[in-house]
Amino acid sequence: MSEAILDVQGLVTEIRTRRGVVRAVDDVSLTVGRGEIVALVGESGSGKSMTAYSLMQLFPTPAARIAAGQIRFEGRDLLTTPPDELRRIRGDRMAMIFQDPSSFLNPLMTVGRQVAEPLLARDYPRNQIDARVHDLLTRMGLPDAASLARRYPFELSGGQRQRALIAAALACKPTLLIADEPTTALDVTVQAQIMDLLRSLRDELGLSLLLITHDLGIVAQHADRVYVMYAARLAETATTRDLFHDPRHPYTRGLLRSTLSIEGASDELYSIPGVVPNLAAPPQGCRFHPRCPLATETCHQQPPLAAAGASLVACWYSDRVA
Amino acid sequence: MSSASPALFRYIGVRILQALPLLLGVVVVNFLLIQLAPGDPTTVLIGDYPAPEEYVRQVRAEFGLDQPLPTRLVNYLGQLAQGNLGYSFANRMPVRELILQRLGATILLTGVAMALATVIGVLAGVWAARYRGKATDGVVQTTALLGYSIPEFFLGQILILIFAVWLGWLPSQGMRSARSTATGPAATLEVGLFLILPAIALSMRYVALISRLTRASVAEALTSDYVLGARARGVSERRVLFVHALRNAAAPIVTVIGYNLSFILAGSALVETVFAWPGIGRLLFDSITRRDYPVMTAILLMVSIGVVLANLITDLIQAVIDPRVRYS
């Protein structure tokens, strides 16, 4: 792994709700190296998107806040950075794209103006903005950029919107792109195109990519390393290759079985028994233990993230999973 | 950067076609009022004044008052098409001229009041939305509630009491002082001084409406995904508020002014009466007290047509603000 441009330690994010404070992200540590594609994987409600929002320090709800931890980005501590500077980092050094490209574009503004916004915010020479926007849109694989820039989001297809959002995110050549389920809302063929685009951007620009997804197929094809989240905590992390060949957490194993058994086609689609725990009242200790075939009394204690095989795993019995 | 698409022109065409029956409808209502009023329609067409015998005959002939109702309607429409709104004996001039004479003052008053309402209402609304749930928000909301509940003419009287009678700071009756000889910029300034109190009285209700609407739309936008997206692009908080969020409020604000023209003009009639402002509203009041019916019905007709046109224009502006409208 090359030098880490993003280094997160012990991140805790809390959301105030009517039933009390919920830890949506609980003691998550992760790193992303320069030019690396790192996947953060989990089911919906696992806290993976909330982790992404925490890195940007932007939340969909004012009820969320970062309660503990450290976020170092390009060597500086983002949690002690004043809001004004943080705003300058967003969109400039660190950018984000989202799950539903339709709702993340302002319906009443032309696409071009929204792509131009990061440039406008940083004194980019005014007379060159249009040219830069057209160049960006073209590079995102959008033909006829000049006319497209004048259109409104509702006049574009889902794939075009996501490309436009990527163009806006990359306008200032950031070093890190956080992609929150960038293909979930798109058609399968468009999904592949968008992923290929992101990957080629990594290759050309040396961009680092933190890919938030629940789609293990995408992870297998594109990611260098993987973090698996379960119920707000990290379950396991490894290189993509090791994780798929030698998963060490029972949850990872179940997850792989439930998605990849389609290819084996030998038996019915496997699914992990039980349900994802309610984060307002999580199980004590290892959060997976109520659903885990290996669980014992020991599992009422939270296991540390420890080396097992080529992975780091939060499981007391990682040596038995194989 | 505007995209004047064929869809926009088609939409405009359809909306104009839809407005035509409404226009005809309001004209017919006016006609029926004149015809069905107790007594002789000539009284309504001429007013409660001793008119020369030959003028009575002329009116009877022009409007065909001895003909059956449908024929009379056609005659009435014909007279309107020629711009004949009748003659005001109380003012000794044709109604059309009388109205044109007074129109400027009303447009000035309502225009200034609505501009004032928009600026203050938008700023207060954005401010309240930005600090939602805080003390500022509460102050704005409470003021808006008061402004929305107070009758314009009573507010006008209060303003006169405070600023004209007690403090003596501002004039309160008319548009210029009786002995004024000012010309040029001095005259404009003088009208401006006379305008302050009536404009405030007329605008208060719309300050309230617009600030409430702006607060709601901006607050909604601030929790939207696209604002989150804009922030993720490093867009400044000011731009988020005044470009992204406020754009969301633009359509409702245009609607509240456009669709409330009849209430604005009603408010203007009352405010003009309180401040002796020489506009259409004051003319309406005078025509009612003097039983000058042709003026009264002509004003009703003008206001009705104005409302239909204002609604039409509002819809067209909506289509420009929100391109999605054109396709609905």
Next chain:
Amino acid sequence: MAALPETLPGQASRLSDAWYAFRRNRRAVAGLVILLTWTVLAIGAPLFAGSNPYRGGPDALLPPGSPDHWLGTDNLGRDIWAELVYGARVSLTIGAATALVSVALGIAVGSLAGYFGGRVDGVLMRFAEFFQVLPRFVLALVIVALFGGGLWKLIIVIAVLSWPQTARVVRAQFLSLREAGFVEAARLGGMDTLGLITREIWPNALTPVIVLVSLEMASAILIEAGLGFFGLGDPNLVSWGSMLNAAQGYLRQAWWMAVMPGLAILSVVLSLNVVGDGLNDALNPRLREAA
């Protein structure tokens, strides 16, 4: 089909929830108290007025705080307090009656349009649109000026010009409920149209209308005040609008002639608006969650 509930399950508890939420809204409760106070004063006017508001006296233009006239007297020596109390009768009667008539008309038209849809809906909604573009206040002025005033004429005129908003709301409710499961079940059970509308849909469709009643009332009271201010109120009754009309000529000598009836109108309209807001929040649980 006997087991079919008349209303959606939880309808009754929804209303009691709403009442609970309303009660916790202090502004709305204060508004309700002010409205009830005016209502009591209006009903018991002869008891509370202290003097005859129609009979003048020798003491004209007495300021508030005078021995026999605590709110002062007007230019004809009439007691302002007595005029206010009797004027409340006019304002509240017009407000309540107009709101009821216009909302009833709106419910009727909206129900028909929403239930039958199609061409009936098209025609009725064009009709509603037409009534909505008519300039309510100016038209009411001209009608009263031409045809003469009087309490009940005012009520009918204002109500006939005010129903479309209710009609639109009710229609929208009907469109969403028309195909609802419980309506469908009752229809299959052989219930006739009238029964479907009145017993199945109305109980579930009319909560938003409760809010409209208070708003229509406020708007009718403002229109009446404006007509009164133009000298077109019921000539035989003292009303707040006509008091303001008289006050206009005496602003410099007797501020109380304007301020007292003006504050009375403000207090009633403000109360109706906060009660309307309170009802809206209370009947709209989704908004309540968000607040």
